[in-house]
Amino acid sequence: MGKLPPGVSASDFAAAVQLFKAAVGEEWVLTSDADVDPYRDTFSTVWGTPEERVPSGAVSPTTVEQVQAIVRAANRYKIPLFPISTGKNFAYGGPSPNLDGSVIVDLKRMNKIIEVDEGRHFALVEPGVSYFDLYRYIQDHGYKLWIDCPDPGWGSPVGNSLDHGIGYTLGFYRDHFGAHCGMEVVLASGEVMRTGMGAMPNAKSWQDYKYGYGPDPSGLFAQGNYGIVTKMGFRLMPQPEYYRTGMITVPKRQDFIQLVKTVNYLSDSFLIGEPIYGSPLRALMGNAAFRETLDKPAGPTDAEMDKFASDNNLHSWDVELQFYGPEKTCLATWEYAKDRFAADIPGAKSYEGENLKVPLTPRQMQNIDSPYPTGIRRNVAQGFPSLGVWKMLGRTSGYPDSDGTMQGHAGFIPIVPRTGEAVFEAQRVFGDTMKEFDLPRFGSALGTPVEWYQFAFQMGFVPSTSKTNPEHNLKVHKALRQMTEVAAEHGWGDYRVPPIYQDFVVNTYSFNNHVLRRFNETLKDAVDPNGILAPGRGGVWPQRFRGMRKI
Numbered sequence: 001m002g003k004l005p006p007g008v009s010a011s012d013f014a015a016a017v018q019l020f021k022a023a024v025g026e027e028w029v030l031t032s033d034a035d036v037d038p039y040r041d042t043f044s045t046v047w048g049t050p051e052e053r054v055p056s057g058a059v060s061p062t063t064v065e066q067v068q069a070i071v072r073a074a075n076r077y078k079i080p081l082f083p084i085s086t087g088k089n090f091a092y093g094g095p096s097p098n099l100d101g102s103v104i105v106d107l108k109r110m111n112k113i114i115e116v117d118e119g120r121h122f123a124l125v126e127p128g129v130s131y132f133d134l135y136r137y138i139q140d141h142g143y144k145l146w147i148d149c150p151d152p153g154w155g156s157p158v159g160n161s162l163d164h165g166i167g168y169t170l171g172f173y174r175d176h177f178g179a180h181c182g183m184e185v186v187l188a189s190g191e192v193m194r195t196g197m198g199a200m201p202n203a204k205s206w207q208d209y210k211y212g213y214g215p216d217p218s219g220l221f222a223q224g225n226y227g228i229v230t231k232m233g234f235r236l237m238p239q240p241e242y243y244r245t246g247m248i249t250v251p252k253r254q255d256f257i258q259l260v261k262t263v264n265y266l267s268d269s270f271l272i273g274e275p276i277y278g279s280p281l282r283a284l285m286g287n288a289a290f291r292e293t294l295d296k297p298a299g300p301t302d303a304e305m306d307k308f309a310s311d312n313n314l315h316s317w318d319v320e321l322q323f324y325g326p327e328k329t330c331l332a333t334w335e336y337a338k339d340r341f342a343a344d345i346p347g348a349k350s351y352e353g354e355n356l357k358v359p360l361t362p363r364q365m366q367n368i369d370s371p372y373p374t375g376i377r378r379n380v381a382q383g384f385p386s387l388g389v390w391k392m393l394g395r396t397s398g399y400p401d402s403d404g405t406m407q408g409h410a411g412f413i414p415i416v417p418r419t420g421e422a423v424f425e426a427q428r429v430f431g432d433t434m435k436e437f438d439l440p441r442f443g444s445a446l447g448t449p450v451e452w453y454q455f456a457f458q459m460g461f462v463p464s465t466s467k468t469n470p471e472h473n474l475k476v477h478k479a480l481r482q483m484t485e486v487a488a489e490h491g492w493g494d495y496r497v498p499p500i501y502q503d504f505v506v507n508t509y510s511f512n513n514h515v516l517r518r519f520n521e522t523l524k525d526a527v528d529p530n531g532i533l534a535p536g537r538g539g540v541w542p543q544r545f546r547g548m549r550k551i
C-alpha cells in the first residue's frame with residue numbers, strides 16, 4: 001500500500017476500504033504497491049523524493065450511486081479522495097494527487113456516451129469517455145459532427161476540460177471548459193447536483209443553456225475541488241464542408257507586431273481557426289554566430305535579426321491560417337486575408353496550402369500528400385484524435401536520461417497578452433532567466449493563442465525519472481519555480497501546472513492580500529467540512545489540511 005493519508009489511522013483506512021469494496025466490488029479497490037504505482041506521475045520532477053505525492057489506493061466506480069457511496073464512506077472515515085477521469089494528465093501531474101495518501105477515484109469505467117444530438121450539436125458524456133471513444137461513436141453513427149481534441153486523444157473531454165485543457169480548431173471549441181454545456185456533480189455531502197438548466201427537473205434544454213438561472217457554480221469544478229463531476233455536456237462543431245490552409249510570411253522582425261494584430265482581427269471576427277505562428281530562423285540554431293547573437297545580454301537587435309534573415313534568404317515570421325466551412329466562403333476569406341495582410345504589412349507574401357473536402361480520405365488523414373508530412377497538429381486541427389504527438393514530446397523522445405530512456409516533460413506555460421510586443425518581452429525575460437540553468441528545454445518560445453484570446457508562452461522542462469540523476473531533477477525543479485516567480489514579476493501567470501507547483505502558482509495570484517484564495521477556501525470549508533475532496537487542488541486547502549500548503 002502507498003502512504004496513509006495524514007491524520008488517518010490504519011484501522012480507519014481499513015474500515016473505509018471495506019465500505020469502498022462493498023460499494024464497487026472487491027476487485028475494483030486497489031491498495032497493493034503494484035496496483036497503486038500506475039497512479040504516480042511518471043513525468044514527475046520530484047520522482048522518488050519525499051516531495052512526490054503518492055496515493056494510498058484507488059477505487060473505480062461505474063455508477064453515480066457508487067460515487068455517492070464512496071463519498072459517504074470517505075466522509076465517515078475522513079479519507080481524502082482524488083477524482084480523475086481518464087487520468088492522462090501528463091505534463092501536469094498525470095493521475096497523481098495533491099495530498100499524499102489520497103485515494104484516487106478512478107472514473108475510467110464510467111464510460112457511457114449518454115447522448116449526441118446532431119441537430120443541436122452537443123454530446124453528453126461520462127468522465128471515462130475518451131476523445132477516441134467519442135470520435136468513434138460519432139463516426140459509427142454517421143453524424144456530421146467534429147470534436148475538438150487536445151494533442152493526445154486518449155484523454156477525456158471531462159478530465160481535460162476540468163484542467164482548462166485546449167484544442168486546435170475554431171476558437172470557441174478550443175477552450176474546452178468554455179465549450180462545456182451543463183454538468184452533473186456529486187458534492188462532498190454525497191448529494192447529486194446539476195448545473196444550468198439541469199437544475200430544473202425534466203429540463204428539456206440542459207445542454208442548450210448552461211447558465212439556467214442564478215449564480216452558476218460550474219467554474220468551481222475546473223482546477224477546483226468542490227465536487228466529483230459525473231456527467232458533462234460539450235458543444236460539438238458541425239462538420240465543415242471544407243478545410244483550407246494558407247501561409248503568410250513577413251520580412252522583418254518588427255513586422256510580427258502588425259502580423260499579430262491582423263491575425264487577431266481575423267480570429268476575433270470568427271474567420272479563421274487556430275493561427276500557427278513560426279519563424280524559419282529557428283533553422284539557424286546550429287549556426288554559432290546566430291546563437292551568440294541570440295544569447296547577448298540584452299538580446300539581438302532588430303537590425304541583426306533582419307540581417308540574418310536576408311543573408312539566408314529567409315523571411316522573419318510566418319503564420320499558417322486555417323479556414324473551415326463551405327468551399328466558397330473558405331476561398332473568399334482566404335482572398336480577403338491575403339489582401340488584408342498585403343495592405344497592412346509591406347513585403348507580406350501569401351502561399352496557398354491545402355484545400356480539402358471533408359470528410360477526408362484515409363490518405364489525407366495520414367497526411368501522405370500533405371505539405372505537412374508529420375501530421376501531428378494536422379489531425380487535431382482536422383477534428384480527429386491521435387497519439388502522434390507522443391512521438392514528439394512523450395517518453396520516447398526529447399532529452400535522454402542517463403540510462404538512455406526519455407522522460408517526458410513538465411509544462412511551464414505563462415499567459416501573456418496577445419501582442420507582438422509582449423512576445424518579444426517574454427522571449428527576452430525568459431531567455432535571460434534560462435541562461436542561469438544549463439538545461440535542455442523545448443517549446444515554441446512564441447505565443448500560441450490557447451483558448452483564443454491570449455498567448456500561452458509554451459515551454460517545457462525535461463525531468464529524469466531515473467534514480468541515477470536526481471541532480472538533474474533538482475535543477476528542473478528550481479528552474480520551474482524561478483521561472484514562475486520571474487513571470488509573476490512581469491504580470492504573467494502560469495495557467496496549468498502539476499500538483500506540486502499549484503500552491504506556488506496560486507501564491508502569485510495574490511491581488512488584495514490573496515482574497516481570491518481566501519474566498520475559495522471559505523467556500524471549500526462550507527461545502528466540504530471534512531476536507532475530503534481533492535485537498536490542495538488548485539491551491540485550495542480545506543481547514544483540516546491547510547498547514548500542508550507549500551510555497
Ligand SMILES: Cc1cc2nc3c(=O)[nH]c(=O)nc-3n(C[C@H](O)[C@H](O)[C@H](O)COP(=O)(O)OP(=O)(O)OC[C@H]3O[C@@H](n4cnc5c(N)ncnc54)[C@H](O)[C@@H]3O)c2cc1C
Binds near residue numbers: 084162221
Ligand atoms: C505530449 C503532450 C501533449 C499534450 N497536449 C495537450 C493539448 O494539446 N491540450 C491539452 O489540453 N493538454 C495537453 N496535454 C496534457 C494532457 O495530456 C491532456 O490534457 C489530457 O487530456 C489530460 O488527461 P485526462 O483527459 O485524462 O484528464 P484527467 O487526468 O482525468 O483529469 C485532469 C484533472 O482534472 C481533475 N478531474 C478529472 N476528472 C474529474 C472529475 N470527474 N471530477 C472532478 N475533478 C476531475 C483532476 O484533478 C485531474 O487530475 C499534453 C500532454 C503531453 C504529455
